[in-house]
Amino acid sequence: MAGRLSEEEPEQAYKHARAARRLASRVGIVREAAGIAAYQTGEWAEALAELRAARRLGAGDDSYLPVMADCERGMGRPERALDVIKSPEADRLDPMGRVELRIVESGVRRDLGQYDAAVVTLQIPELRDRRLKPWSARLFYAYADALAEAGREEEASDWFARAAAADRDGETDAAERYAELEGLHILDTEEDGEESPEDLASGQEPDDAAADGGEAVAAPAEPVAEEPEEPEEPAAAVPEIVTATDIQFKPADPEILEPAPEELPEAPAVFLEPKTAEPEPDLDQAAAEPEPPAKAEADEDEPGPDEGPKADG
Numbered sequence: 001m002a003g004r005l006s007e008e009e010p011e012q013a014y015k016h017a018r019a020a021r022r023l024a025s026r027v028g029i030v031r032e033a034a035g036i037a038a039y040q041t042g043e044w045a046e047a048l049a050e051l052r053a054a055r056r057l058g059a060g061d062d063s064y065l066p067v068m069a070d071c072e073r074g075m076g077r078p079e080r081a082l083d084v085i086k087s088p089e090a091d092r093l094d095p096m097g098r099v100e101l102r103i104v105e106s107g108v109r110r111d112l113g114q115y116d117a118a119v120v121t122l123q124i125p126e127l128r129d130r131r132l133k134p135w136s137a138r139l140f141y142a143y144a145d146a147l148a149e150a151g152r153e154e155e156a157s158d159w160f161a162r163a164a165a166a167d168r169d170g171e172t173d174a175a176e177r178y179a180e181l182e183g184l185h186i187l188d189t190e191e192d193g194e195e196s197p198e199d200l201a202s203g204q205e206p207d208d209a210a211a212d213g214g215e216a217v218a219a220p221a222e223p224v225a226e227e228p229e230e231p232e233e234p235a236a237a238v239p240e241i242v243t244a245t246d247i248q249f250k251p252a253d254p255e256i257l258e259p260a261p262e263e264l265p266e267a268p269a270v271f272l273e274p275k276t277a278e279p280e281p282d283l284d285q286a287a288a289e290p291e292p293p294a295k296a297e298a299d300e301d302e303p304g305p306d307e308g309p310k311a312d313g
Contacts, residue, residue, distance in 0.1 A: 002033050010040040021050075028057030032064075039067055044074035062089045066100035069108075078108045099126055099135040103142045115150040122146060137167035141174050148181070157181040 002020065005013040017030075017037035024030045035050030048071040051064050065084060072081035084090075085105050093101060102121055109118035122143045126133065144159035160181065163174035179186050 002037050006037065006040060010037070013037045014041045014043070026057070028054050031057060035064070036067070039071065042074070044071040047071050048075075062092050063094070063097050065090055065093065066097060066104050069101065069104045073104065073108050073111065078111045081105075081108045095126070095133075096135055099124070099139055103138060106142055106146050110146065110149050115146070118146040119143070119150050119152075132166050137163055137169075137172060137174070140166055141172045144174070144177070148177075153181055 002013045002017040005016065014037040017034040020030050021034045031050050032054035035047045035054060038044075038050060039047035048068055051068055051071075055061075055064075065087070069081045069084040072078070072084060081104065085101055085108070090098075090101055102124060106118045106121045109115070109121055122139065126135065127139060127143060129136070140159055140163035144156045144163055147153075147156035147159060157178055160174050160178035163172060164178055167174055175186065178184075
């Protein structure tokens with residue numbers, strides 16, 4: 001499972017390799033698989049330790065020397081990486097291993113600030129080979145990257161173009177690096193050569209449109225694709241405007257109801273008039289008013305208790 005998921009899902013491959021290591025830590029092939037899985041996830045120290053253990057157990061071979069040197073470089077130890085590169089075991093590598101070791105050495109030289117030496121390190125016979133090899137794309141890309149770091153951008157652009165042509169599987173970003181140096185914009189094209197609506201509307205074939213560059217293809221696409229959709233939206237919105245007229249009649253209802261509250265106060269005014277015209281409350285008040293003086297007069301005619309003693313005196 002670690003080998004099956006190593007390219008597509010390196011994190012899952014790393015988990016499977018660690019699980020296998022817990023079950024069989026003394027098996028050389030298990031330690032080798034754990035080291036490769038750790039290297040692919042950037043666990044430099046663990047990868048280096050696992051590959052060293054695999055070599056001690058007799059499972060690891062010299063083909064992993066470039067990986068071990070790159071782990072030393074990843075941990076910030078360029079001098080130790082050079083020691084691995086210059087070791088006697090490096091002379092026993094096959095052509096693929098030698099090329100990978102030179103690529104790692106070029107990166108180490110750049111880490112040390114030796115940019116010209118990084119370029120010279122990759123000037124090997126395999127760089128001038130006219131036939132594509134499994135390592136051609138990586139070698140061309142590393143050489144272009146070293147040229148760019150050395151300030152030789154024109155040469156770097158040329159070699160990035162060669163790397164993009166050799167990289168048929170898309171393992172590197174050589175095409176993006178080339179476009180960046182040349183000031184170009186890369187656009188995604190239709191798959192299987194199908195013509196897009198923008199190309200049909202502009203009257204250009206897909207090959208001609210792609211040859212014009214990013215700006216020429218993108219320019220006609222905006223007005224052609226959006227113009228037919230815009231007039232359809234207001235057409236659908238027309239009934240909404242017509243129905244909006246119904247809302248205009250709704251404020252008319254409160255206008256009709258406005259005179260009604262004005263007439264309502266007149267009704268209590270009419271009912272107040274008969275209440276004031278009733279004679280009963282007036283007669284009661286009139287009868288109540290003369291009674292106190294009558295009582296007062298009666299009190300005056302009757303002899304008080306004080307008058308008797310006065311007459312006797």
